[in-house]
Amino acid sequence: MIQKQLAGWNASAPVVEVDGLSIAYSGRTGDTAVLHDVSFSLGRGDTLTLVGESGSGKTTTAQALIGLLAANGRITHGSIRLGGLDVTEWSSKQWLRLRGSHIGLVPQDPHNSLNPVRRIGDSLAEVMNLHRFGNAPATRRRVIELLERVQISEPELRVKQYPHELSGGMKQRVLIASAIAMRPALIIADEPTSALDVTVQKTILDLLDELRAESGTSVLLVTHDLAVAADRATHVIVLKDGRVQEQGPSAAVLWHPQAQYTRALLADAPALSAAVRTSDDVRAQLALSQHAEPVVVVNDLVQVFSRGRTLPGLRAVDSVSFEVRRGMTHALVGESGSGKSTIARAVMGFQKPTSGGILVDGVDMTSVSGQQLRQARRRLQMVYQNPFGSLDPRQSVQQILVEPMSNYRIGSARERQQRMLAALDRVSLPATMAAKRPHEMSGGQRQRVAIARALVLEPTVLVLDEAVSALDVTVQASILELLSEVQRELGTAYLFISHDLAVVRQVAQTMTVLSHGVAVESGITEDVFASPQHPYTVTLLDAIPGRRAQSRAL
Amino acid sequence: MSYILGRIGQAVIVLAIAFTAAFVLLQALPGDALLIKFESPESGLSPDQIALLRDSLGANIPIWQQFFDTLGGFLVGDFGYSVQSGTPVSVIIASALPNTLVLATSAFVVAIVLAVALAVLAQLSWLPWLRTMLRSLPSLFISVPVFWLGIVLIQVFSFRLGWLPVINPGPIEGLIMPVAALALPIAAPMAQVLIRSIDDVLTQPFIAVVRSKGASEWWILSRNVARNAVLPALTIAGLLLGELISGAVITETVFGRAGIGRATEQAVTNQDAPVLQAIVVISAAIFVLVNLLVDLLYPLLDPRLKTIATVNA
Numbered sequence: 129m130i131q132k133q134l135a136g137w138n139a140s141a142p143v144v145e146v147d148g149l150s151i152a153y154s155g156r157t158g159d160t161a162v163l164h165d166v167s168f169s170l171g172r173g174d175t176l177t178l179v180g181e182s183g184s185g186k187t188t189t190a191q192a193l194i195g196l197l198a199a200n201g202r203i204t205h206g207s208i209r210l211g212g213l214d215v216t217e218w219s220s221k222q223w224l225r226l227r228g229s230h231i232g233l234v235p236q237d238p239h240n241s242l243n244p245v246r247r248i249g250d251s252l253a254e255v256m257n258l259h260r261f262g263n264a265p266a267t268r269r270r271v272i273e274l275l276e277r278v279q280i281s282e283p284e285l286r287v288k289q290y291p292h293e294l295s296g297g298m299k300q301r302v303l304i305a306s307a308i309a310m311r312p313a314l315i316i317a318d319e320p321t322s323a324l325d326v327t328v329q330k331t332i333l334d335l336l337d338e339l340r341a342e343s344g345t346s347v348l349l350v351t352h353d354l355a356v357a358a359d360r361a362t363h364v365i366v367l368k369d370g371r372v373q374e375q376g377p378s379a380a381v382l383w384h385p386q387a388q389y390t391r392a393l394l395a396d397a398p399a400l401s402a403a404v405r406t407s408d409d410v411r412a413q414l415a416l417s418q419h420a421e422p423v424v425v426v427n428d429l430v431q432v433f434s435r436g437r438t439l440p441g442l443r444a445v446d447s448v449s450f451e452v453r454r455g456m457t458h459a460l461v462g463e464s465g466s467g468k469s470t471i472a473r474a475v476m477g478f479q480k481p482t483s484g485g486i487l488v489d490g491v492d493m494t495s496v497s498g499q500q501l502r503q504a505r506r507r508l509q510m511v512y513q514n515p516f517g518s519l520d521p522r523q524s525v526q527q528i529l530v531e532p533m534s535n536y537r538i539g540s541a542r543e544r545q546q547r548m549l550a551a552l553d554r555v556s557l558p559a560t561m562a563a564k565r566p567h568e569m570s571g572g573q574r575q576r577v578a579i580a581r582a583l584v585l586e587p588t589v590l591v592l593d594e595a596v597s598a599l600d601v602t603v604q605a606s607i608l609e610l611l612s613e614v615q616r617e618l619g620t621a622y623l624f625i626s627h628d629l630a631v632v633r634q635v636a637q638t639m640t641v642l643s644h645g646v647a648v649e650s651g652i653t654e655d656v657f658a659s660p661q662h663p664y665t666v667t668l669l670d671a672i673p674g675r676r677a678q679s680r681a682l
Numbered sequence: 683m684s685y686i687l688g689r690i691g692q693a694v695i696v697l698a699i700a701f702t703a704a705f706v707l708l709q710a711l712p713g714d715a716l717l718i719k720f721e722s723p724e725s726g727l728s729p730d731q732i733a734l735l736r737d738s739l740g741a742n743i744p745i746w747q748q749f750f751d752t753l754g755g756f757l758v759g760d761f762g763y764s765v766q767s768g769t770p771v772s773v774i775i776a777s778a779l780p781n782t783l784v785l786a787t788s789a790f791v792v793a794i795v796l797a798v799a800l801a802v803l804a805q806l807s808w809l810p811w812l813r814t815m816l817r818s819l820p821s822l823f824i825s826v827p828v829f830w831l832g833i834v835l836i837q838v839f840s841f842r843l844g845w846l847p848v849i850n851p852g853p854i855e856g857l858i859m860p861v862a863a864l865a866l867p868i869a870a871p872m873a874q875v876l877i878r879s880i881d882d883v884l885t886q887p888f889i890a891v892v893r894s895k896g897a898s899e900w901w902i903l904s905r906n907v908a909r910n911a912v913l914p915a916l917t918i919a920g921l922l923l924g925e926l927i928s929g930a931v932i933t934e935t936v937f938g939r940a941g942i943g944r945a946t947e948q949a950v951t952n953q954d955a956p957v958l959q960a961i962v963v964i965s966a967a968i969f970v971l972v973n974l975l976v977d978l979l980y981p982l983l984d985p986r987l988k989t990i991a992t993v994n995a
Contacts, residue, residue, distance in 0.1 A: 224897075227894055227895060228896035231894075232894075240888060242891070244986060245909045245910055245985060254905075258901070292986045
């Protein structure tokens with residue numbers, strides 16, 4: 129065990145004691161309070177989860193605990209004690225001794241959290257060099273030992289590699305190894321898995337759990353995902369707008385919530401809610417539309433990407449077939465690299481498939497080009513994951529919504545104006561929004577604008593590529609509600625692409641599970657959930673956060 | 683490997699284009715050096731004698747043949763003869779080049795030192811007003827022309843203060859002011875790019891992770907930011923070399939130093955095409971060579987580019 133050299137650190141005191149903490153950020157218009165009177169304590173070996181939406185103050189709290197508030201942030205009231213030490217007034221120099229040695233941080237986005245021009249071994253040794261772990265051979269041995277501990281294969285090879293040569297899950301393991309290198313008393317994990325695939329998310333959280341159990345380290349887990357909290361935490365704090373809504377043992381908070389807000393959060397969490405329809409409902413719906421031609425028919429689709437002269441081509445999509453019927457939703461589910469977005473691009477006619485057929489509303493998307501393709505796209509619109517990236521920041525909402533109509537020369541200026549207002553109304557945005565620009569809106573409002581833009585052309589098919597993945601759970605719930613409302617009223621067919629099985633269960637009647645470009649399973653969503661046939665589907669279903677907690681509660 | 687060969691191939695093509703462009707432009711000049719030298723009334727030569735001279739100097743053979751003769755000469759290192767003085771161009775270049783290389787290299791090194799020092803100070807200064815001031819320095823100096831700076835330096839340090847002689851200075855003393863005049867306008871854009879790229883790197887999430895390990899600001903800057911931030915600065919450094927070459931011409935003229943700059947100025951005045959042709963091609967060669975080096979350095983500094991380079995290969 130490494131000696132805790134820091135004078136005053138008391139191993140028998142609670143690792144974290146926060147008392148009446150208030151934090152404000154100063155800006156041009158004066159101070160903005162972001163955290164109000166938050167108190168909690170975290171004992172040795174416990175996991176405390178801070179749950180809340182963006183802007184709830186959960187990350188600010190975590191930053192304060194490691195002395196890394198933004199330059200304009202300061203503690204206005206209350207105190208923070210770590211291992212019995214009052215660190216509230218500490219200078220940045222005092223913090224240097226504590227950071228890394230007593231507190232480890234696991235960051236949110238593993239892809240950008242390792243220095244791109246340093247070898248993995250050097251990045252991992254850095255924390256040990258900073259805190260004088262030992263001489264070079266001892267540090268090297270510890271690096272290998274740590275990589276083995278976080279289950280990274282071939283550690284001797286990995287230390288010489290650079291971050292871009294590792295997968296996201298592996299990078300996060302390296303970052304966890306770095307956080308635990310000095311055997312800290314506290315690990316702060318700020319949304320450690322939100323940038324990772326669901327199966328990877330599970331293994332990473334399992335690893336954190338194991339480390340906590342074996343070394344008695346306390347974990348402060350920051351997440352927006354109640355289901356993750358439910359699975360992992362001994363204690364839960366629910367934050368909203370910088371105020372504690374509810375706190376206590378996780379079972380009490382999650383299964384007997386007292387606060388109105390916690391109940392709303394639980395109701396909106398797709399992973400914790402029950403099925404919205406039975407497979408018999410879907411069968412009846414399918415029977416009704418049997419005589420009509422499906423609006424999207426994908427038949428034996430193959431997409432091969434060339435990888436240079438030496439390597440064989442990559443079969444990104446391998447003989448995939450599915451149908452989408454009018455007024456219904458078909459989901460493509462899979463992890464990154466499964467080929468789901470490639471299929472979406474082929475359906476949109478952005479890229480010609482190697483072989484196979486795609487019929488959209490009777491048009492063969494594999495053979496049309498030029499004017500015909502342009503006309504076909506009018507019936508076929510797309511909504512992307514990141515509403516900020518897919519809206520022109522220099523255009524007002526009005527310009528964004530009118531542009532597709534001017535593009536296809538639909539109606540007079542007045543009619544366009546009317547349709548623009550109707551589209552805003554359809555996505556429940558006030559007409560006053562028309563003058564705003566994307567940066568003046570919230571993430572949920574932006575995604576509503578993106579949906580409104582897709583709807584002004586009255587398409588028969590909407591391709592939704594991870595359209596709700598970047599949104600907070602309450603916003604996500606309202607967008608999903610909006611989508612099903614639009615579908616009921618306009619009969620639009622949705623091709624819904626997602627890695628999130630819990631969301632898919634809520635919106636899609638039928639689904640296809642993709643793995644490495646192959647459709648391993650497809651059918652009615654509830655049937656797949658009730659009795660998955662393929663082992664990969666079972667893995668995916670097991671990885672849905674909240675399942676563990678649910679089975680415990682039953 | 684084929685990444686390197688590809689880059690070298692590109693460099694050769696650029697050089698060939700520079701040679702051709704220079705040749706065409708110099709030939710397209712109205713009048714030529716022979717006219718300036720012999721056809722003025724003072725030379726007292728008759729039109730017949732001039733025609734004979736033109737023949738013997740090869741001025742009357744077809745232009746495309748001249749082109750290939752010159753090109754062939756350049757390939758074996760024969761740059762021809764100065765029309766004005768009759769000395770071989772290679773002799774003129776050989777006597778002028780070392781002076782200019784000393785000037786340009788010193789200026790380049792000083793510029794890098796200045797730029798790095800400024801960027802680091804701007805980052806580590808604890809006084810906000812000092813930071814702001816250091817950050818606004820580069821944009822001020824970018825807009826300062828070399829010739830003006832040279833004249834001001836001479837005015838202040840030689841004439842007013844009398845610290846540095848302008849006429850017949852020693853080898854070191856003679857370098858100080860020309861190097862300063864040349865280095866400052868180059869240091870400025872370099873510092874600007876460095877400050878920007880350090881700012882960019884500091885906002886990256888991995889810096890927050892390093893900070894969470896207990897690293898001080900100096901540790902972060904020297905061990906994590908530096909190598910990431912130097913890439914954009916390297917690109918600019920390669921491009922600023924062009925600035926350095928043209929700056930050398932002006933500096934040498936202002937300070938009356940012998941060198942390529944002076945040789946260029948004289949050759950232009952006399953329309954001495956062979957000398958100009960050689961200077962243009964040699965300057966282009968240096969420029970291309972340095973930028974080739976920069977290109978080859980990238981993969982060494984940023985391992986991500988190495989992968990791309992081998993994948994493309």
